[in-house]
Structure formats: structure tokens, C-alpha cells
Amino acid sequence: VTDGVLIVGASQAGVQLATSLRDLGYQEPISLVGAEPRPPYQRPPLSKALLLGRVDEASLVFRASSFYADRGIEVVCGERVREIALPGGGAVGGGVATTESGRSFSFAHLALTVGARPRRLAVPGADLDGVCYVRDVDDALRLRRALGQARDVVVIGGGYIGLEAASAARSLGRSVTVVEAAERLLARSVVPIVSDFYRAAHERRGVDVRLGVGVTGLTERGGRVAAVVLSDGTELPADLVLVGIGAAPRTELAEALGLGCDGGIVVDRSARTSDPKVVAAGDCTVGPHPVTGEGRVRLESVQNAVVQAKVAAAALAGRPAPGPEVPWFWSDQYDLKLQIAGLSAGYDDHVVRGDPDTERFSVLYYREGALLAVDAVNNAADYLAVRKALATGVAIPAAEARDAGRPLKSFLVPAARSA
Amino acid sequence: MVRRLVAIWAAACRPFEFLRERLVPKVVFVSADGTETVVDSAPGVSLMLVATQNGVEGIVAECGGNCSCATCHVWVREEFLPLLGGPEDMEEDLLDLGVSERRPGSRLSCQITLTDDLDGLAVDIPPEQP
Numbered sequence: 001v002t003d004g005v006l007i008v009g010a011s012q013a014g015v016q017l018a019t020s021l022r023d024l025g026y027q028e029p030i031s032l033v034g035a036e037p038r039p040p041y042q043r044p045p046l047s048k049a050l051l052l053g054r055v056d057e058a059s060l061v062f063r064a065s066s067f068y069a070d071r072g073i074e075v076v077c078g079e080r081v082r083e084i085a086l087p088g089g090g091a092v093g094g095g096v097a098t099t100e101s102g103r104s105f106s107f108a109h110l111a112l113t114v115g116a117r118p119r120r121l122a123v124p125g126a127d128l129d130g131v132c133y134v135r136d137v138d139d140a141l142r143l144r145r146a147l148g149q150a151r152d153v154v155v156i157g158g159g160y161i162g163l164e165a166a167s168a169a170r171s172l173g174r175s176v177t178v179v180e181a182a183e184r185l186l187a188r189s190v191v192p193i194v195s196d197f198y199r200a201a202h203e204r205r206g207v208d209v210r211l212g213v214g215v216t217g218l219t220e221r222g223g224r225v226a227a228v229v230l231s232d233g234t235e236l237p238a239d240l241v242l243v244g245i246g247a248a249p250r251t252e253l254a255e256a257l258g259l260g261c262d263g264g265i266v267v268d269r270s271a272r273t274s275d276p277k278v279v280a281a282g283d284c285t286v287g288p289h290p291v292t293g294e295g296r297v298r299l300e301s302v303q304n305a306v307v308q309a310k311v312a313a314a315a316l317a318g319r320p321a322p323g324p325e326v327p328w329f330w331s332d333q334y335d336l337k338l339q340i341a342g343l344s345a346g347y348d349d350h351v352v353r354g355d356p357d358t359e360r361f362s363v364l365y366y367r368e369g370a371l372l373a374v375d376a377v378n379n380a381a382d383y384l385a386v387r388k389a390l391a392t393g394v395a396i397p398a399a400e401a402r403d404a405g406r407p408l409k410s411f412l413v414p415a416a417r418s419a
Numbered sequence: 420m421v422r423r424l425v426a427i428w429a430a431a432c433r434p435f436e437f438l439r440e441r442l443v444p445k446v447v448f449v450s451a452d453g454t455e456t457v458v459d460s461a462p463g464v465s466l467m468l469v470a471t472q473n474g475v476e477g478i479v480a481e482c483g484g485n486c487s488c489a490t491c492h493v494w495v496r497e498e499f500l501p502l503l504g505g506p507e508d509m510e511e512d513l514l515d516l517g518v519s520e521r522r523p524g525s526r527l528s529c530q531i532t533l534t535d536d537l538d539g540l541a542v543d544i545p546p547e548q549p
Contacts, residue, residue, distance in 0.1 A: 042483040044482075044483060044485065045483070045485075059464055059468055060483075061472060062471065062472070063471065063472055063474060064472045064473055064474070066473075066474075067472070067473065067474035070474065071474075302481065302482065302483070303481065306481055328487070328488070330482065330485060330487040332485070337486075337487075337509065339487055378509075379512075380486075380508075380509050380512035380513055381512040381515065381516065384489075384512060384513060384515075384516040384517050385516060387517075388516060388517075409515070409516060412516075
């Protein structure tokens, strides 16, 4: 068979792309090939509820196998695609992908939804036993087992993965230290006030947070990690080290195909790569800013994976792309739910509603007076109001948003004020 | 010998398969056009999860059950409401602003944990999820 779509990467984006193609009436064969030996599953709980034992592995699975079978979607697990030849590249007929075990898949169109891999710590001792990462379910289950026995946990990296894992470790009663090279936590995504809030929230719960300090090495005892050595000379005792220092897009297949890559597989607004026969979606891509359409941004979120996959499916099915969506994101730490709507990068003003010390507040971001985004902690009402305002183009002027006593919802439904 | 006995036992039980089918708790999803989808309940997991894993149309559940997206909204049939208890604050806020049409039976299915008592639970699926 030389027809149909081959989707490489049985990820959130991969599953969505396959499902959306069928929803759009696409009739040709669809194969979804994933490297992991298990059916496609959701990743966000890996650093949250799964570590705490609140959910099990089975509940992460997106769909029962009958779902795929009923829709004529062939799901192949445990096969890593190693080599791809595109259609028309001198070969007769369609393209062919070959896996490490030697299986081959032919296709007319290719979708890359290959995700990202965790950045590895590059210091002496980084490969000792007791050093963990969280990317796939095996990593998370290994970490969960290790957390059951650990005493001193050191988390390297104060981003979302690191802080969520720190929260799980602390909730399980472990001694926890977070080490972050930047001067504040979550520095890439939130304003200093939110960074400071998370630092205080972790410290209140007994976490030792070290900022502005690097890691120079790990020491060992009997082949296992024993301590983390910091750039200021401090040695932090550790029998478990969790590294959360970001993820690098898996671009090697795209690069081998000669597709444009620039810190991710470059896609346009239709999720097409530099070769129109190939689309890409999810964490492996960089694409135009979803709101302004300008520049190149890499968004690592479920929402981006889903929306890009829908756009990619429309492109392959020859259908109009769905309209833009407001980006959103969430992070669970302890009893704190952070919900973000919009993208705050480039803001020139912000408004804080409520007192961060109460652990319920929100921050609205503006650029030239226009609302860009919200970070809301335990405040779903503000999160949703901003998300809705951004989706419908309703203005929430900064001067009026400062009045925390006024529900943001009142901007959406003007009549509600007089009622 | 044992194998033979097992085979006889299995054959003898076959006419009663329908009983087993009736004993497994079920939940019923009714779509906007009236189509009913009956799926096996799974006590301990969420109503959303049995819907998504079984491919019930109209339950999007984009955030995977984290009470963040409000795309697993259902209208619970009135007779089951007393068994469920009300939504907590976070869900309340999402229902308040995040769903297309809030009704008295509105719930986010990710926040409903299935139990044996909820056998036969029937919910209507709104025509749109935001």
C-alpha cells in the first residue's frame, strides 16, 4: 500500500492527529507508530498524580484498543522508526519508513509527532544510580518506587517538572532541596511575583530552595549517588536526584529528511514542515506564535499538541484549518492549582488580583493596554474569565482589573453588573 | 480430565452469559441526537475516563481529567443527582463560566468517581463542548 498517512510518534499529538483525520472523513489507511511498548497515554500526570499513587498506569491510557480498531487506525507500539524515505525521492511510488527491528511502513503522507527527550545533566557523576528523569511512564514508575525508599531528595531544575516532582516528594514526607541555576523559579514562563510565590509556597511546606547556583558534580558511595555538589561548594546529601532541566525536541528524523529545523521542527500555521508532504505537531515543533502569527515559538503543552494536531489533520485531509484557540496550561503542586491562559511573553504591564500569601490570586498580563494572559493560582474563575475574554476579544482594562473585589466575569456579561 | 471438566462447566455456563452481562455495572451516555452508548462502569475511576477510553463521542476531556478545561461537561439525569453530591469550588467555577449551557444537572465528568451505587447512571452529552 502506498496510500495513507504514517504518523510517527504515538503521543498526545499523534493520537489527536489520527482521530481528527477520521473525524474529517479521511478514508485512507492511517498507521500510528510509537517507540514505547504500551498503548498511547497522557503524560501530564507522570510528574503529578502518578508519583503520588493517586492514579495508576492504566488510567493514563487515552483509548481502549477497540477505539482505534473501530476507526481503522492501526496502532503499532514498541517500534522506533529509524529511517524514512519520502515519496518521490527517486523511489518508485510512496515513501517508506523502517523501524529499528526492521519493520517497514509505506505511506503517501508523513506526520512527525515525535515529542522531546529530557535534557541530560552533563556533569561528573550524572549517570550514577539514583539519578532520575521524568519523561515516560517507566521513568515515572521508577521514580515513584525510588521515592518510596529515599530520604534526601535533590531536585535539579526549578521548572514545572522539577517543582511538581518536588511537591510529590515532599508530600510523601521526604526531605527535599530544589536547585535552580536562574535567580528565580519558573523563570521562563511567569513574572517574578509568581516565581516568588512558588518559592515561598515550597518553603512553607519545608522544601529547601536554592537559587542562582549551579551543579558541578555528583559524588558517589558504592556506585550510587551520595551528594550533589553545587557551584558555591556546598555538598547536598542525596540518595535520590531528579533532573528536570528541560526537554529537547526530537529532530533527528526531520534533520535526516532535510526538513527545516531551528530548535525544533519548523512548521507553518498549517503545521506543514518545509516539505509540503510532511506535517509535524506537538513538543517537537517550533511554529508561528499562535496569537500573533509572528516569529517562532516552541510550546510544550497538551493544548498546543492537540490544536497543532488538528491543524495538521486538516492540512492532510485538504480541509480548512480550525480557528485559533487561546493557549492554556496547568500545573499541580500540593493543593495549588496553577492555570494559565494566553501567552504572557512580551508583556509590558501586569496586574495582581488578590494576595499571593493567601495562596489564591491571579496575575493578568498586558501589552500596550491589551490583555495577553493570566496566571491564576487556585482561582479558576479568573482563569476562565480571561480565557473567555481572549477567545471572544472582550477587553478587561488593567485599571479596572486591579479591583480584586470585582469578578472578572462581570466584564464578559455587562448586564450582570446591574443585576 | 480436569480440562474436560472445565470445558463441560464452561459449556453449561454459556446460557447464563447474559446474566453476567447484566451484573456488570453500566453507565449510559445519551448524545444530543438521542443515541445511547452503554459502557461498562469501572468503580474507582472517573466517568470521564470510561467515556474517553471507550470513545464516547462528545466527551473531549482535553486536559485528561484535571479539572482544567471543562470539555467533559455532562448533564446528569435528575434521578442520579442525589447520589452524587455537589461540585467542589474549582469545578463550580469551571461550570459557571466554562461550559456552553449550564443546567441543574451540569457536572464535569472527570470529577465524578464511579461506584457500584451508580450502576445505570445516565447522563446527557451537550451538543458542544467549549
